[in-house]
Amino acid sequence: MVATFIFDFDGTIADSLGAIVAITNRLAPRFGYEPKSPAEVADLKDLHTRQLLRQSGLSCCSVLWLLRRVRQDLQREIPHLQPFPEMIEVLTTLHQRGYRLGILTSNTADNVHLFLRLHGLSPLFDFVYTGATLLGKRRPLRQLLRRYQLDPATTVYVGG
Structure with a gap:
């Protein structure tokens, strides 16, 4: 049984592609x-x-x-970004049903918060x-699972 959902932030929760392309x-x-181009x-x-x-x-x-510079510049854009409309409903429903929700991101914690x-x-x-990081999310995901004592068998990662 799934207990925790971990979401990517940029492009999954936040519709940030346009801002990232512009930056x-x-x-x-x-x-x-x-x-x-965005594509x-x-x-x-x-x-x-x-x-x-x-x-x-x-x-490299x-x-x-x-x-580093993109993350810094993105901070100025955060107030103008919108969540994907369907994600608000999904996140709210999962939370109401008692699932634990988290975010794994290469963005800054300040931007996400x-x-x-x-x-x-x-x-x-x-x-x-x-x-x-540039090296992908496999290692940070393993670190996250250890840090928050999450069981990989009951945790789902959603994102790119």
Whole structure:
């Protein structure tokens, strides 16, 4: 029986793709890559780290600086972002049925908490764990399970 649902934040709860595309395109000249369309940015999400580095032409260090800057700039956009409408109902229903809800994100905890507070969603979540990296979410997910003493057999991850 499922006891806990862990959600990705960007693109699952928060409709943030447009803001992320605008920020990364604005930073393109500074970091030396070509601006991307929303579809191209969405496709990058499915790439492994080496593929992402190869396709972008950026060094690992440059990508890390870029991601840091995107997170910082995204903080200014958080008040303008909306949750996906269907997610509000899903999250509310799961919470009312007694499931434990959490978030695993590569975004900052401050950004996520601000978003949740602005949309009245804070009371629905038991935790926000920031740890997803360029290397994927497998390792941070294992860390999250240990930290919150969650049984993998009764935990569901929802997101990309």
